[in-house]
Amino acid sequence: MPQVPRQTTPVSETAPAPPEQPPSATLIGSVQRAMRLLECVAGHTYGAPAKQLARETGLALPTAYHLLRTLVHEGYLRRDKGLFFLGDAAVRLSSSSAQQKRRSTMVDALARWRDAIGVPVYYAQYREGEIEVMCVSDTPGNPAVQEWADFRETGHAHAIGQCLLSQLDEEARRDHLDRHPVRAITPYTVRDSASLLRRLDQAGRMAPVTERQEYALGTVCAAIPITVGTTAATMALSLPFHQADRLPSAVRQLQVEIGRLLGSLALSISI
Known part of the structure; x- marks a missing residue:
C-alpha cells in the first residue's frame, strides 16, 4: 500500500518579529x-x-x-x-550595599595613586591570622608583581607581609611564623625567623618597610603601615629593580596621598 505524503503548512523563511512591547509591559x-x-x-x-x-x-x-x-x-x-x-533581610541588603560602596572607594583611591605616582599600588590587611591582599591597581605599562609563591605563606619575604607582621605583637608574630615558617624563595630572602624578628623590631611598628628582590627577582617593593582601630593594614607599591632609585620618592609621595585621604578611607579599611 503506498504511503500518503503528509501535508505541511508552508513556513516563511523569516518569521515575523513579535510586536515590540512598551517598557511598562515588561x-x-x-x-x-x-x-x-x-x-x-x-x-x-x-x-x-x-x-x-x-x-x-x-x-x-x-x-x-x-x-x-x-x-x-x-x-x-x-x-x-x-x-x-x-527586617533582617533588608538590613543585610543595606549592609552589602554599604560594603560595596566602601570597596569602590578604596578601588578609586588606589587607581588615583597608581596614575599619580606611575606605579602599581596594593592594599592588604592582616585578617584572622592571615595576610590578605584585598585590592591591586596596575596598568599594562606598570604591571603588578606576579604572585608566583602564595602571598599568605611567604609574608616574611615581601614588603606587604613584613609591614603587616611589624604591626602585630610578639605573640601574634610568632604564631604566624609557626604556621608559615621562614624559607628562602630567592637568594635575597631573609634566612630564618630570628633574623626576621630582629629586622621587624629594628624597623619600628609604624615605619615604611622596603625589600629588594626578596620575593621576586628583578623587583623592589615598599609598604606603608596603616592602623585603624585594631585593624593592621598596609598600602604598598612595587617597581622594577632597574628603577630602584625611584623607590624613596615614590614612598614619600604615597605617604602624602594616603595622609590626604586617610580620614575618608577609615571606614573602607574594613572591606
Missing part, C-alpha cells in the same frame, strides 16, 4: 509596589502602620496588607505591635 507591578512599600518603611525610623503605608504609597489597603504580609514572611519587614519595620 515590568512586574507587584514587585514595583513591594519596593515602594520597602522604601516607605525605610523612611519611618519608628515604624508605621499598614494604613499609613498604604496611603503614602498610593496603594489600596487590601493590596498593601497582602504585600506587607509577604514581605514579613520573607524577612524583609518585621511587624511589632501593629507597626512595620525593616
Whole structure:
C-alpha cells in the first residue's frame, strides 16, 4: 500500500518579529509596589502602620496588607505591635550595599595613586591570622608583581607581609611564623625567623618597610603601615629593580596621598 505524503503548512523563511512591547509591559507591578512599600518603611525610623503605608504609597489597603504580609514572611519587614519595620533581610541588603560602596572607594583611591605616582599600588590587611591582599591597581605599562609563591605563606619575604607582621605583637608574630615558617624563595630572602624578628623590631611598628628582590627577582617593593582601630593594614607599591632609585620618592609621595585621604578611607579599611 503506498504511503500518503503528509501535508505541511508552508513556513516563511523569516518569521515575523513579535510586536515590540512598551517598557511598562515588561515590568512586574507587584514587585514595583513591594519596593515602594520597602522604601516607605525605610523612611519611618519608628515604624508605621499598614494604613499609613498604604496611603503614602498610593496603594489600596487590601493590596498593601497582602504585600506587607509577604514581605514579613520573607524577612524583609518585621511587624511589632501593629507597626512595620525593616527586617533582617533588608538590613543585610543595606549592609552589602554599604560594603560595596566602601570597596569602590578604596578601588578609586588606589587607581588615583597608581596614575599619580606611575606605579602599581596594593592594599592588604592582616585578617584572622592571615595576610590578605584585598585590592591591586596596575596598568599594562606598570604591571603588578606576579604572585608566583602564595602571598599568605611567604609574608616574611615581601614588603606587604613584613609591614603587616611589624604591626602585630610578639605573640601574634610568632604564631604566624609557626604556621608559615621562614624559607628562602630567592637568594635575597631573609634566612630564618630570628633574623626576621630582629629586622621587624629594628624597623619600628609604624615605619615604611622596603625589600629588594626578596620575593621576586628583578623587583623592589615598599609598604606603608596603616592602623585603624585594631585593624593592621598596609598600602604598598612595587617597581622594577632597574628603577630602584625611584623607590624613596615614590614612598614619600604615597605617604602624602594616603595622609590626604586617610580620614575618608577609615571606614573602607574594613572591606
